[in-house]
Amino acid sequence: MHELPVTKGIFKTAMAEAEKQNANKIKTITLKMGDNCDYVAEIIQEYFSMLAEDTIAKDCKIVANYVHTTVICKDCGREFTRQEFKDVCPYCKSEHLKLNIFKDFYIETIEIE
Numbered sequence: 001m002h003e004l005p006v007t008k009g010i011f012k013t014a015m016a017e018a019e020k021q022n023a024n025k026i027k028t029i030t031l032k033m034g035d036n037c038d039y040v041a042e043i044i045q046e047y048f049s050m051l052a053e054d055t056i057a058k059d060c061k062i063v064a065n066y067v068h069t070t071v072i073c074k075d076c077g078r079e080f081t082r083q084e085f086k087d088v089c090p091y092c093k094s095e096h097l098k099l100n101i102f103k104d105f106y107i108e109t110i111e112i113e
């Protein structure tokens with residue numbers, strides 16, 4: 001349940017932003033997440049709803065924008081989306097691949113009213 005601390009962080013950031021702008025409501029928070037990052041958006045949403053009870057963020061929706069891991073072929077230089085269990089270049093069949101993993105996680109936008 002390691003989503004709880006990050007969710008607290010998201011909640012704090014969103015509330016601070018809303019306060020700065022005198023908002024009445026926090027509508028949507030968009031997160032940018034690598035598809036290899038360790039957090040699950042649905043769980044973040046659950047924790048968020050719990051934390052946001054009785055606040056202006058109580059109806060806020062968490063939207064995850066996933067960034068997919070790509071693979072770069074060391075032989076032909078092409079970049080493509082990784083396919084599970086198929087670590088072979090679809091263009092030249094090379095197995096010399098370099099993973100371009102996006103593990104980050106951050107708040108992209110906060111929509112307030």
Ligand SMILES: [Zn+2]
Nearest residue numbers: 073076089092
């Ligand atoms: Zn290739």
